[in-house]
Amino acid sequence: MSLVLLYLAGLGAVSGRWLARQHLAAKPWLSAGPSCTLPADGGGGSAAKLALGIFLAVIGLLFALLVAAYGMRVPPGSAGVPLDPRLLWLTTGFLGLASLLLHRADRVVRRGAEDDAHAHLLAAVAASLVFLCGQGLAWRLIGEAGAGRTIDAAGSFFILITLLHGLHLAGGLAALAWVTFGAARTGSPAGLARSIGLCTLYWDALLVIWLVAFGILFRTPWSGLIDVLCRPPA
Amino acid sequence: MVDTPIGAAGPFPGSEPDEVELYHPHSWLTRYVFSQDAKIIAIQYSGTALAIGFVALVLSWLIRLQLGFPGLFPSIGPSEYYQIITMHGMIMVVYLLTAVFLGGFGNYLIPLMIGARDMVFPYVNMLSYWVYLLAVLVLVASFFAPGGPTGAGWTLYPPQAILSGTPGHEWGIVLMLASLILFIIGFTMGGVNYVVTVLQARAPGMTLMRMPLTIWGIFTATVLALLAFPALFVGAVMMLLDRLFGTSFFMPMIIEAGQRLHYGGGTPILFQHLFWFFGHPEVYIVALPAFGIVSDLISTHARKNIFGYRMMVWAIIAIGGLSFVVWAHHMYVSGMNPYFGFFFATTTLIIAVPTAIKVYNWVLTLWRGDIHLTVPMLFAIAFIVTFLNGGLTGLFLGNVVVDVPLSDTLFVVAHFHMVMGVAPILVIFGGIYHWYPKVTGRMLDERLGLLHFWVTFLGAYLVFFPMHYLGLLGVPRRYFEITGLGFIPASAASLNAFISVVAFVVGAAQVVFVANLIRSLRHGVPAGGNPWHATTLEWQTPDTPPRHGNWGARLPVVYRWPYDYSVPGAAEDFLPQNQPVHAAGAAP
Numbered sequence: 001m002s003l004v005l006l007y008l009a010g011l012g013a014v015s016g017r018w019l020a021r022q023h024l025a026a027k028p029w030l031s032a033g034p035s036c037t038l039p040a041d042g043g044g045g046s047a048a049k050l051a052l053g054i055f056l057a058v059i060g061l062l063f064a065l066l067v068a069a070y071g072m073r074v075p076p077g078s079a080g081v082p083l084d085p086r087l088l089w090l091t092t093g094f095l096g097l098a099s100l101l102l103h104r105a106d107r108v109v110r111r112g113a114e115d116d117a118h119a120h121l122l123a124a125v126a127a128s129l130v131f132l133c134g135q136g137l138a139w140r141l142i143g144e145a146g147a148g149r150t151i152d153a154a155g156s157f158f159i160l161i162t163l164l165h166g167l168h169l170a171g172g173l174a175a176l177a178w179v180t181f182g183a184a185r186t187g188s189p190a191g192l193a194r195s196i197g198l199c200t201l202y203w204d205a206l207l208v209i210w211l212v213a214f215g216i217l218f219r220t221p222w223s224g225l226i227d228v229l230c231r232p233p234a
Numbered sequence: 235m236v237d238t239p240i241g242a243a244g245p246f247p248g249s250e251p252d253e254v255e256l257y258h259p260h261s262w263l264t265r266y267v268f269s270q271d272a273k274i275i276a277i278q279y280s281g282t283a284l285a286i287g288f289v290a291l292v293l294s295w296l297i298r299l300q301l302g303f304p305g306l307f308p309s310i311g312p313s314e315y316y317q318i319i320t321m322h323g324m325i326m327v328v329y330l331l332t333a334v335f336l337g338g339f340g341n342y343l344i345p346l347m348i349g350a351r352d353m354v355f356p357y358v359n360m361l362s363y364w365v366y367l368l369a370v371l372v373l374v375a376s377f378f379a380p381g382g383p384t385g386a387g388w389t390l391y392p393p394q395a396i397l398s399g400t401p402g403h404e405w406g407i408v409l410m411l412a413s414l415i416l417f418i419i420g421f422t423m424g425g426v427n428y429v430v431t432v433l434q435a436r437a438p439g440m441t442l443m444r445m446p447l448t449i450w451g452i453f454t455a456t457v458l459a460l461l462a463f464p465a466l467f468v469g470a471v472m473m474l475l476d477r478l479f480g481t482s483f484f485m486p487m488i489i490e491a492g493q494r495l496h497y498g499g500g501t502p503i504l505f506q507h508l509f510w511f512f513g514h515p516e517v518y519i520v521a522l523p524a525f526g527i528v529s530d531l532i533s534t535h536a537r538k539n540i541f542g543y544r545m546m547v548w549a550i551i552a553i554g555g556l557s558f559v560v561w562a563h564h565m566y567v568s569g570m571n572p573y574f575g576f577f578f579a580t581t582t583l584i585i586a587v588p589t590a591i592k593v594y595n596w597v598l599t600l601w602r603g604d605i606h607l608t609v610p611m612l613f614a615i616a617f618i619v620t621f622l623n624g625g626l627t628g629l630f631l632g633n634v635v636v637d638v639p640l641s642d643t644l645f646v647v648a649h650f651h652m653v654m655g656v657a658p659i660l661v662i663f664g665g666i667y668h669w670y671p672k673v674t675g676r677m678l679d680e681r682l683g684l685l686h687f688w689v690t691f692l693g694a695y696l697v698f699f700p701m702h703y704l705g706l707l708g709v710p711r712r713y714f715e716i717t718g719l720g721f722i723p724a725s726a727a728s729l730n731a732f733i734s735v736v737a738f739v740v741g742a743a744q745v746v747f748v749a750n751l752i753r754s755l756r757h758g759v760p761a762g763g764n765p766w767h768a769t770t771l772e773w774q775t776p777d778t779p780p781r782h783g784n785w786g787a788r789l790p791v792v793y794r795w796p797y798d799y800s801v802p803g804a805a806e807d808f809l810p811q812n813q814p815v816h817a818a819g820a821a822p
Contacts, residue, residue, distance in 0.1 A: 005559070008461065015457075022443070023441065023442070024547065025544065026441070026443045028441070028443045028794075028795035029543065032794040033815050047430050047434045050433060050434060051355065051426050051427075051430045054430065055422070055426050058460050058461070061461055065511075069508065072503075072507070073483060073501055073504055152499060153481065156475065156482070156483060157483075159481075
């Protein structure tokens with residue numbers, strides 16, 4: 001559970017930093033009168049962005065728990081997921097591309113080029129769909145190999161983690177599709193920029209979560225670090 | 235006291251996020267059924283939770299029937315007994331307590347107490363309730379499923395939870411896990427809403443350090459729940475896959491009835507970690523809102539400012555943080571590295587420090603207060619005593635060497651019922667007696683309330699105090715029938731029968747409460763806007779019950795903290811939070 005505790009410590013540090021600016025040492029019984037510091041001290045930014053941030057923190061914890069569970073359940077000498085990782089590298093590329101396209105859309109919509117942004121959004125939807133299809137193909141290959149129910153459970157974890165990540169992505173895709181085909185055509189430019197900003201944040205989180213999951217399920221350059229964080233000490 | 239001149243602070247910023255508009259209902263259906271008004275959603279949450287809570291109460295009667303009078307009711311066999319205790323525990327902890335405190339009190343009180351018109355995302359808030367209702371219905375469906383509900387115990391420990399020897403292993407466990415997954419999805423929708431509303435939609439002047447402790451408690455508990463429930467979600471999904479698709483996340487190699495099952499390599503301890511990583515914060519998910527509510531009840535009904543407000547806030551935050559590093563004290567008997575046992579015993583003792591601070595502060599708030607022994611106040615005081623008792627036995631159990639021999643006895647049952655069952659339920663009752671006048675515009679009948687209080691309070695002690703003694707005698711918990719154990723004296727059976735009779739009486743007293751709720755809707759004394767002369771914003775609404783949008787044309791402006799009671803020189807013994815400084819009479 002070290003990874004989970006580290007994740008919580010990170011959240012705690014962010015929360016602590018925020019709380020430190022909230023005048024928690026104030027003596028409210030001594031200070032009757034209005035205060036003009038509100039609600040800006042509560043955050044002041046977009047409620048939707050804050051809500052998304054909190055939601056992503058919760059989702060991040062969920063995946064941290066899954067990765068920690070993998071570390072506790074799958075033995076260190078496991079053969080791992082019986083799948084050629086090149087397929088996953090390819091799908092990872094498409095997810096990264098989707099994230100980049102959304103960043104690009106975010107930038108161009110702020111410059112007022114809504115048509116350009118729309119094209120980038122369409123491309124991001126397509127790249128995300130390719131990623132999902134690639135994951136589907138991987139599930140099929142693992143299912144055919146009968147690796148979903150192995151004793152060391154690496155295949156089971158692959159199915160579970162990618163399934164939940166896929167659902168997470170599908171939820172985001174529904175929102176992105178609404179932005180692409182709805183808000184991009186009918187909404188105000190400011191509203192569109194805000195929506196694209198939220199989608200960009202969401203896809204960044206999707207990419208980070210996937211990279212961590214990929215790192216524990218397969219050997220990647222960052223797998224050693226994840227192993228250190230989520231394997232119980234021998 | 236330092237006064238800030240009115241107007242010196244300049245114009246107030248608006249308190250509602252620009253991008254969120256208040257939804258206005260257009261029909262009866264959207265006003266009262268698919269309502270997006272947090273107050274209606276709160277009533278829906280509370281009604282559903284109390285209804286399923288009464289099912290759990292009836293189940294507790296069945297448990298007591300069997301324990302007090304074994305063999306007298308042949309329809310309760312071992313399988314049924316395990317199904318009953320499982321459903322009783324899970325319903326009470328998750329579907330009643332969590333739902334009432336966060337879904338019920340949270341929805342009603344957050345917008346009103348911080349001066350908002352509604353939750354920031356009303357539509358998501360509405361969805362949250364309907365997903366919760368679906369979770370409850372799926373859970374209830376397991377009573378009627380082939381094989382009945384699961385009898386795995388409320389902790390649902392694998393491997394036995396999904397093996398054929400456990401009642402309800404066919405559909406019961408599947409429906410239980412599905413219901414929990416739904417509950418968590420629904421809660422997350424609501425929880426994100428509560429947090430964002432507290433952070434973004436407070437009225438002008440409502441700094442964090444001017445928030446009532448009720449809101450601090452609900453807010454922190456919501457953060458805890460958002461971070462604790464994912465562990466249960468992960469555990470539930472993995473066990474569902476083990477059960478339905480034959481994976482082996484938690485299932486070791488097992489030989490059942492001479493046949494080797496297809497499972498292998500799984501680790502049941504992993505589930506225990508996941509479960510208790512949720513399970514211990516769950517104690518505080520329930521306790522923190524209770525702490526907050528009790529603080530407000532005591533201050534209001536003792537006509538005195540809360541003692542050590544800042545300490546109370548810091549203690550809530552500290553308890554919230556520490557609650558994530560004590561989970562393994564529930565797993566001492568599972569075996570662990572002794573250094574880990576030492577670590578978790580130490581953190582368990584440390585968490586008692588901020589909790590004790592709160593108890594001291596409640597007592598010091600009462601000290602020399604103008605105590606009105608109203609029904610809500612009685613329930614609040616009863617909570618302090620009960621939580622203290624339950625907390626002290628928790629200190630025993632937090633130590634490895636004490637926990638190991640007591641872990642499988644009724645001592646544990648008595649401990650967690652005092653701290654996690656009776657104590658928060660006393661607060662729920664206190665809260666309902668306190669805020670019912672705001673919700674309905676009428677007072678609850680006081681005589682019926684007193685009857686309800688005394689029977690419930692004394693009865694709960696008559697049930698659970700002797701149970702500690704039974705536990706010390708070594709009477710095991712989870713046993714269907716306690717016979718043939720030579721080390722248990724025959725008098726233990728008599729005590730068990732006594733406990734059962736009292737439990738029936740306490741259960742029956744809840745009918746008085748329900749009758750009072752219904753009767754007072756029409757025949758209660760009109761309450762007016764602020765019958766308790768309280769300071770917090772919910773009592774300052776232009777209408778009682780508050781209308782949709784809560785505040786009429788203008789949001790309130792907050793000028794002071796929520797505990798200005800009996801301020802020397804003030805015209806009245808309370809100064810509402812939205813009362814301007816110059817209108818408060820002599821300088822407070």
